[in-house]
Amino acid sequence: MNEKTLKLTIEDEKRLEERGYKLGTQISSGSFARVFRALHNHTGPCAAKVIDLSSTSEEYRLKFLPRELYTMKKLKHPNVINILDIFAIDKKMVVIFMELAEGGDLLDLLREEGALNETRSRTFFCQFGDAIRYMHGLNFAHRDIKCENILLNRTRTIARLTDFGFARTCFDAISGYRLLSDTYCGSAAYVAPEVLKSQPYSPLKSDVWSCGIVLFVLLNNRLPFSDTDNKKLAKRQTERKYNFSRNLSTDAKELINHLLNPNPIQRPSMTDVFTMAWFINDKGG
Structure with missing residues (x-):
């Protein structure tokens, strides 16, 4: 082909x-x-x-x-x-x-324009993040959230989520309980430490981590963790070894720190994410 x-x-x-x-x-x-x-x-x-x-x-x-x-x-x-x-x-x-996304994906945008300011990053995050919040509300997880899977319209003002090859339901209709995943899914640079460690994981919380990686990339034009060895990558994630490459607002840094919490229990839900100060105190940037 x-x-x-x-x-x-x-x-x-x-x-x-x-x-x-x-x-x-x-x-x-x-x-x-x-x-x-x-x-x-x-x-x-x-x-x-x-x-x-x-x-x-x-x-x-x-x-x-x-x-x-x-x-x-x-x-x-x-x-x-x-x-x-x-x-x-x-x-x-x-x-x-x-639908045809004529503006390419977020990675294409970053290659052409470099890191985005906080206002534009916030706009895109609100768009694809709301799509993920909607999915989670229906008990679906995406499990492959990354810049390449967020597409843009011709004017590059609207972001849309795509590629549901690893999506799955997270709810057992018989027992009424949320389901954990044990399948390794997604791109290593975007997946949560519990996925890299091959532990049973909440796919909803792993999606939240991936959103944090996307937001970091939008604001810094680089990945927070770039090790090719999965064990070393998981160790850096757990130790929270990442640095911001530019001056960002306190609210932006705080949001990323919450999204990239290596403890999935302490990681917020997508609903909780939108109650954080970066969205409420929108002062531009």
């Missing part, structure tokens, strides 16, 4: 056209999925995430993909990328049509 366009049979192209879709050129690619520009007859430009099932594991096909599709259908929030349609091709590929 290295071509910049997707090769489909004439029959599959006709099936897509019957539903109003036409695939264009590639925007981005991952280990087993590519994202293409697409066009719908009525709604206009959109994006198509094409998952090559032949390059995925059985666990992904039977466990993670169904969860992703289920979660995406359930979530309806202005700061979650909206799913337009899902299309299977000969049991070899799954095509997910979704």
Whole structure:
């Protein structure tokens, strides 16, 4: 799957056209999925995430993909990328049509503009953070929050959460109890120490940690912890060995310190996060 366009049979192209879709050129690619520009007859430009099932594991096909599709259908929030349609091709590929984010992702923005000021960072955090708070309210955890999974509109004023490949429900309908996770998910630089240590963890609290990493990156244009060895990384996280690369308000530093609390029990919920001074005392910056 290295071509910049997707090769489909004439029959599959006709099936897509019957539903109003036409695939264009590639925007981005991952280990087993590519994202293409697409066009719908009525709604206009959109994006198509094409998952090559032949390059995925059985666990992904039977466990993670169904969860992703289920979660995406359930979530309806202005700061979650909206799913337009899902299309299977000969049991070899799954095509997910979704809103097109023409402004790239937060990492693209930082590469071009450098660290953001507190006002702009706050705006983006309120947007994607509210999407995560909404997910948590429905007992869903994202488990792969990072700058690359927060997309922007053309004018780069609105942030939307995407990529629900590791999302899962955190509630057992039979017992009524919250569920812990034991699957290692996400990018090491963004995951909480309890995940790195392979301990059973609350996926909701690990999401909060990841939000803290994203906020740190927005304000400093670098990661707080950058070790490639997971044991060393977890040790630095637990010892809270990170430094701010620029002058930030006391409220901003305090918020990050709460989000990056290595003790998940003491880490705030996403609802509690928005009651903190950085949001209430918004003085610009």
